[in-house]
Amino acid sequence: MINVQFFPSKRIAFYMARLFLVRSFAVLAALVLILMTLDLLGESGKILAKPGNGDAELWRYVSLRVPMLIARFLPFSVLLGTLITLAALNQHSEIIAMKAAGISAHQIIAPLIVASVGVAAISFAFNERIVTRSAAALGAWEAVEYGPVPPQSRVSSNVWVRNGEDLIVARQVSGTGESMLLRGITIYRRASGTLENIVKAESGRRVPGGWRLSEAGDFVVDEGRTIRAPVYLYRSELEPDQFSLARVDPDEQDFGRLSQSIADLEVAGRPTAALEANLWHKFSGPLSAVLMPLLAAIAAFGLARSGHLFLRAIAGMGLGFAYFVADNFAIAMGNYGAYPPSLAAWGPFALFLLVGETVLIRTEE
Structure with missing residues (x-):
């Protein structure tokens, strides 16, 4: 049976x-x-x-x-x-x-x-x-x-953003909105496809009219020299959200947060x-x-x-x-x-x- x-x-x-x-x-x-x-x-x-x-x-x-x-x-x-x-x-x-x-x-x-x-x-x-x-x-x-990690929430690493012809790399992005903090910044400034300046800074924050970079060095490609400045203003309409949405790692986000990130990217017209x-x-x-x-x-x-x-x-x-x-x-x-x-x-x-x-x-x- x-x-x-x-x-x-x-x-x-x-x-x-x-x-x-x-x-x-x-x-x-x-x-x-x-x-x-x-x-x-x-x-x-x-x-x-x-x-x-x-x-x-x-x-x-x-x-x-x-x-x-x-x-x-x-x-x-x-x-x-x-x-x-x-x-x-x-x-x-x-x-x-x-x-x-x-x-x-x-x-x-x-x-x-x-x-x-x-x-x-x-x-x-x-x-x-x-x-x-x-x-x-x-x-x-x-x-x-493996050094001290800033206490801000939503920390991302190695974020690349394109702003017009400029390429911006941030070793670390923490926080959101106007309180966002960038660390280890490198800006490749280009004009008509030609690299003109390489700006490196320790940190950067959003200010009216652009981004305020601290402990910056501006390497002028044509002259082959670096101009040091404790404060450098990168004039741009670049929004903090572009850094938030530039690198979305699905392994670092749960289902709810990843769903929200996908919705934000769709609103921004991103794949x-x-x-x-x-x-x-x-x-x-x-x-x-x-x-x-x-x-x-x-x-x-x-x-x-x-x-x-x-x-x-x-x-x-x-x-x-x-x-x-x-x-x-x-x-x-x-x-x-x-x-x-x-x-x-x-x-x-x-x-x-x-x-x-x-x-x-x-x-x-």
Whole structure:
């Protein structure tokens, strides 16, 4: 008699979900520990090179970087956790016992899929509340080369703005509106396509008629000399909003704030397709954890003693890696405008959902 319930039984469902979650988070912890160690080895020299930095700053870097590593490698950890769980169940003939009891392949992986839905929900909340703030804080800290970060809100780094023929680069932009503060400013002043002056200043603020730059140096290209001035007035109608909208990093903004940034860019007549793809990827990215049990389910079935278990596990891993490659490719195409935002965000998810379901049905059902 075939069991037509969604779950095989409560006991089996809890047993499999527990194995899946424990192994997935154990793999995640191991990956984050190894990758964080390697990352810290590469960055510790830059952090400690700044006068006044010490162990506290190293731990601060770790606290900001770890959430980003967790967000990036959580779906991959779910894939490996699923493979380890299902391969072990197959190796110990537990899968065979379940199928002998009339439990279908979909029922066997159903507890893992439900558990992965919970993982996806936690991942989304974690990304929105923690990862975006960590990315913004780390970006602002890196912009000042791991030195003191100004207390202003909405700090952006390496912002480029075009004003007529002039190009303006600000190493750091903090604050909004008339209270905006620019740091590390370089202005390339051009006329008829020819570079005439390069103005560099420590900081700048908006004043009536332009921008007031402090500790400036004006390099005159034709004369080959630099004119120093404690105060330099860059006369321009350049608005602070142009700096706010010049660099919108979707990794540093949550769904609500990114939606508002997209709306502001649309009002300003700026292209938003790349940001819209990243906006919807904030949902499809965490949901990729739901696909992993389906893609890795091929490792659960087939006789372990036939010697094909390892090959099945490799095939499941290959499907998972193929999804990550396709997802990154689609987002890249969305950023270049080659794919519509909805296709870039949801296309790989829908494609591999069909692939995983087809493989499961044709091999086991």
